[in-house]
Amino acid sequence: MPTLAVLVATDRTQRDRVNDFNWCSPGELVDIGSDCDRDRGSPDGACGCCRSFTGLDSRRATTTAEVVRRPMSFAEYVAAHHASLLRIGLPGDTARERGVEAARDMVRLAAAFPVGTVVERRGEQIVERLHVPHEEAAS
Template identity: 40%
Template sequence: MMKVLVATGATQGARRGDYDHCVTGELVWMLEPCAESARNPGGKCGCGRSFSGMSSHRSTTTAVIRDVPGLTRSDYEAALRASFDAQGWCPCCCVQPVSEVVDELIAVAADWPEGAVIGRRLNVLSIRAQTHNRSNDAG
């Protein structure tokens, strides 16, 4: 099993600017904040406070840490690469290399306990809640 970040609606609405447009339980990653969001992560552009869904290509301000049975690093990388391909992003120069993004996501998830609901403000992640009920965020 591998711990990963997945979309969740848990704690949505607890903070001004919360939103959840992802599919609950889908794998998520973190887009590098644009200049506007870097200046004001709580502002109009939410890329500095959100997680991006690999399947829906939508975003959410909360993610939960889950151990996904049977998910391999290779599967994880293929999912992110497929997401980039579907959106027409060049995986070699539009963002950092896919393998590096996956390594960072694995490292981030490893630092949190299973069921931790995570929020983001630029490159700082913080725990918003601890859940134990997989039915709220399992895909």
């Protein structure tokens, strides 16, 4: 079975930032969700859209994800994205197109970091999660 580097929800480094949250299942595949206007592009805005990933199964959010290798093919990874998008009501053809695009983007993103790296979303950037003292996290 082929393996694929992917991002999954993790509790590692949770609470390093005072505004961290993780409502995903541990190890759940994640994607980058859409932003809303409430945060206006600020990763530390009240809503959290600009600092979170979305679980493919739960459709819930987390501020931390980890690069892991999963025994799955790219086609299976696309199918997971496609199924997730169908669950939120996207029409079949649109969900299929976006599923392929999301899987491609997420594989590229995961490949940019070594396995075991915890990453966070800071607006448009996905960066390695480094320890953030609570005083800095609040500013």
